[in-house]
Amino acid sequence: MTETVQRRRLIWGAIIIGCIVILAIAVLGTRTLLAPGDGAAAHPNITGVWNRYPPYLDTFSKEEEPADLKVVEPPLKEPYLTEWRNMRKRRADADAAGRPLPTPSSLCRPEGMPAIMGAHYAMEFLQTPGQITVVAEFLSQVRRIYLDQPTPNPDDVEPTFNGTAVAKWIGDTLEVTTYGVKEDVRYEDIPHSNRMKIVERWHFIAPDILQNDITIEDPQYLSKPYKFNFKYKREKSDYKIGEFVCENDKNVIEQDGSIGVRTE
Amino acid sequence: MNRRLGVALAAMVAAFAGAGPATAHHSFAMFDQTQTVVLQGLVGKFEWTNPHAFVIIDVPVGGRQVRYTLECSSPTLMRHAGWKFNTIKAGDRIRVAMHPLKDGKPGGMLAKVKVPDGRLLAAW
Numbered sequence: 001m002t003e004t005v006q007r008r009r010l011i012w013g014a015i016i017i018g019c020i021v022i023l024a025i026a027v028l029g030t031r032t033l034l035a036p037g038d039g040a041a042a043h044p045n046i047t048g049v050w051n052r053y054p055p056y057l058d059t060f061s062k063e064e065e066p067a068d069l070k071v072v073e074p075p076l077k078e079p080y081l082t083e084w085r086n087m088r089k090r091r092a093d094a095d096a097a098g099r100p101l102p103t104p105s106s107l108c109r110p111e112g113m114p115a116i117m118g119a120h121y122a123m124e125f126l127q128t129p130g131q132i133t134v135v136a137e138f139l140s141q142v143r144r145i146y147l148d149q150p151t152p153n154p155d156d157v158e159p160t161f162n163g164t165a166v167a168k169w170i171g172d173t174l175e176v177t178t179y180g181v182k183e184d185v186r187y188e189d190i191p192h193s194n195r196m197k198i199v200e201r202w203h204f205i206a207p208d209i210l211q212n213d214i215t216i217e218d219p220q221y222l223s224k225p226y227k228f229n230f231k232y233k234r235e236k237s238d239y240k241i242g243e244f245v246c247e248n249d250k251n252v253i254e255q256d257g258s259i260g261v262r263t264e
Numbered sequence: 265m266n267r268r269l270g271v272a273l274a275a276m277v278a279a280f281a282g283a284g285p286a287t288a289h290h291s292f293a294m295f296d297q298t299q300t301v302v303l304q305g306l307v308g309k310f311e312w313t314n315p316h317a318f319v320i321i322d323v324p325v326g327g328r329q330v331r332y333t334l335e336c337s338s339p340t341l342m343r344h345a346g347w348k349f350n351t352i353k354a355g356d357r358i359r360v361a362m363h364p365l366k367d368g369k370p371g372g373m374l375a376k377v378k379v380p381d382g383r384l385l386a387a388w
Contacts, residue, residue: 059292059337059388060375091291098366100291108315121340137340242340248313250333260294263333263371264308264320 043169044204047127049241052119053209053233072228074190080221087189099258104185106259108246110141112161112185113178114198114214117230122241132167132174137241145176152179154195161185163198176200193220208234295335295363295373303332304359312339312349317387319352319374321360333371334362336387345386356380 054066076084094101104111105120117123121137134143145165152164157180167176178198186192196218205211209231216226254260305323308331317336322329336342339349352358358379362372374387 060297095291095293098293098296100293103291105315106291121338242343244314244338244340246314248311248316248318250318250335251316258294259291260367261333261335261365261369261371263365263369264331 043127044172044174045127046125046132046174046202046210048237049122049124049235049239050119050210050232051122051235053231055233056120068229068231071188072226074216074226075222075224076190077221077223080191084189084191091189094258099254099256099260101257102253102259105138106251107253108139108251110139110161110185112187113143113163113165113181114200114216115187116141116143116162117200117212117214119230119232121244122235122239123232124241132176135241137244139246140244151177154179154197159183159194172203174200174202176202190226191221192216192218195220205231210234292373294366296366297363297373299364300361300375301364301372302359302361305329305332305357307352307354307356307358309354310352314338314340317342317347319358319360319377319387321358330370332362333369334360334374334387335371336374342385342387346383347385347387351379351385352377 124135126133132145163180308320
């Protein structure tokens with residue numbers, strides 16, 4: 001074998017190895033772009049910071065609240081429906097009298113499921129292997145959603161503010177099932193039992209617009225499934241979520257139960 | 265009140281008529297949002313805190329100092345409106361428009377403020 005042939009073989013060998021390395025980098029890089037850290041390249045990329053869409057009205061706005069932001073009346077059984085309507089009226093009357101009643105958020109308490117997904121402040125969604133994580137700006141809360149895990153047993157799940165959530169991808173829809181929301185954690189004053197089941201279906205309805213279709217079942221309190229949706233818009237990549245720790249003590253409960261301001 | 269100051273305050277109230285960024289997660293019915301009061305004084309404290317920030321301002325009224333407690337939105341929403349933790353500080357002279365507390369206590373909902381660098385910032 002001549003020295004020239006040996007040199008050619010070496011050169012071709014180097015070229016082939018180089019091509020394999022470049023191909024491997026390209027494949028791995030593409031997987032990373034499609035599904036950050038998940039390894040499931042087919043799933044939509046929902047990572048990022050999201051705000052409610054359409055956005056909440058300005059405090060001083062005189063416009064009517066968009067239908068998408070209004071609370072849908074729950075199909076509660078009686079007497080719960082009458083009690084719920086009475087509570088709504090109590091709140092409206094208290095507002096008209098200038099003595100507003102407190103809400104969980106005005107008391108700096110976690111709102112729990114499904115209210116946390118109403119996103120009064122921004123939420124960050126993170127996709128990592130086996131998990132979707134919701135990082136809520138309000139109170140710096142974390143909601144963990146476990147992928148491809150058994151559905152929790154409602155009779156054996158620890159009651160918590162956000163419950164225990166598992167999810168699976170069905171096509172391009174993320175279906176999240178939650179059990180175990182504490183019974184005293186009420187979305188918009190709506191009562192529920194320890195058997196309440198919340199199913200969310202997250203899916204894109206436009207580029208960077210995600211819709212969360214929520215169906216709540218609770219045979220003890222609801223006459224039929226309670227359905228509504230929240231929509232979110234993805235923020236630009238430079239959007240920053242701030243720390244949110246409640247520390248001021250000027251929002252106080254007055255003697256009549258209303259929330260007021262402690263002046264100096 | 266001299267005529268020039270009156271015109272300036274009227275213009276400021278008109279400028280404050282626009283809406284600012286804010287939140288809707290609880291009621292602010294304790295404030296009379298149909299009334300706008302303009303105050304000028306020295307900042308006693310600027311509390312850049314959650315869930316809401318507060319501006320404490322000392323205002324001369326009838327020969328004495330009255331300390332007003334003015335509630336703002338959350339730092340989160342105020343950042344988007346151009347605020348920072350050090351936008352104002354104790355001792356700064358500021359002029360504000362606020363919606364007073366309905367119960368008559370010296371406090372209100374801070375609508376807008378002319379900060380020392382000359383900007384007119386919404387607090388909600």
